[in-house]
Amino acid sequence: MATFTSRLGLRKPVDADDVNVNTDLGVNFDKIDTVISFTTCTSTTRPSTPFTGQGIWETDTGLMLVSNGTLPASGSWDARPFHGVEVCTSTTRPAAKKGLVAWESDTGALLVSNGSAPASASWVPLGRRQCTSSTRPSSPYLYQQIYETDTNLSRMWDGSGWRAQSPRIFDVVCTSNFDLPTTSTDVAGATVTFTTVRPGAVARIRGTFDFELISTGTGYCHGNCYVDGVIAAGNREAIFSGSATMRFPGSQQWLATLDTAGSHTIKLRGHKDVNGGQARFYSTHTSLQVELWD
Numbered sequence: 001m002a003t004f005t006s007r008l009g010l011r012k013p014v015d016a017d018d019v020n021v022n023t024d025l026g027v028n029f030d031k032i033d034t035v036i037s038f039t040t041c042t043s044t045t046r047p048s049t050p051f052t053g054q055g056i057w058e059t060d061t062g063l064m065l066v067s068n069g070t071l072p073a074s075g076s077w078d079a080r081p082f083h084g085v086e087v088c089t090s091t092t093r094p095a096a097k098k099g100l101v102a103w104e105s106d107t108g109a110l111l112v113s114n115g116s117a118p119a120s121a122s123w124v125p126l127g128r129r130q131c132t133s134s135t136r137p138s139s140p141y142l143y144q145q146i147y148e149t150d151t152n153l154s155r156m157w158d159g160s161g162w163r164a165q166s167p168r169i170f171d172v173v174c175t176s177n178f179d180l181p182t183t184s185t186d187v188a189g190a191t192v193t194f195t196t197v198r199p200g201a202v203a204r205i206r207g208t209f210d211f212e213l214i215s216t217g218t219g220y221c222h223g224n225c226y227v228d229g230v231i232a233a234g235n236r237e238a239i240f241s242g243s244a245t246m247r248f249p250g251s252q253q254w255l256a257t258l259d260t261a262g263s264h265t266i267k268l269r270g271h272k273d274v275n276g277g278q279a280r281f282y283s284t285h286t287s288l289q290v291e292l293w294d
Contacts, residue, residue: 010031041059046073050069050073053069055067061097087105088104088105089105090106093123097115111124129145145165146162168294170192170288172190173190174210174286175283176188177283180281181272184271186268186269187270187288191266192267193266196261196292201294202255202292203227203258204255205225209270209281209286210286213245214277214279215244217275217278219274222239226269233255247282266288
């Protein structure tokens, strides 16, 4: 008695059978032809008895699926979609399906569906989204990453704000020699002003001072840093004293937390003690560097 293959049900005649061209060859060939590649169907006309590894293409959804071979058939197609990237626009996304990937040609966003409802909440961006500092996503998800084309910064949403993943660097130099007065005074050119996007930004500051003592005195020469008009936390200074004609490149570092978002100014200032000798910061090596993490 003839037997049948387990997957396609192809008839296998035994030696004693006469081969029937129609049933033993024609029908078998038709079955093979049907499943030689992905079976074309719709989401409502999927094969009722799928076999493990059987592939289908749904013309109404555009999905290519692979069966895991379980029954009932309604549960057989829960495997991951087997397809490439769907090309659409932000207003013509395909129906949400867990694992489906779509690329929006109008926004450049690459999205993946998590299968949730409503469909508007199903699509989650993949990778870093390209935008500007004024067109960031309005409803970001935790740890979403963006790249700002106007600032050249990469940022990540930490649940409360867009945190920079790389610092902004500012490097300025003194623009002219600076004879130290006895009151704290701005060093010409050694000022940076910037705007932060969130409260709690951190600035790492380094000031380098090219001291020269022109005449000897008993006091000290001071180089310090001011953040938004207030001396930097810790009140650390670069301090110098010595005999006439001594030249010394001194430096100091500060760490400042900027409590509010908005415009901030960091600058170097200098002065000498009242009984100090005549002293100068030379412009050659007097500089201010700020590494801003916001």
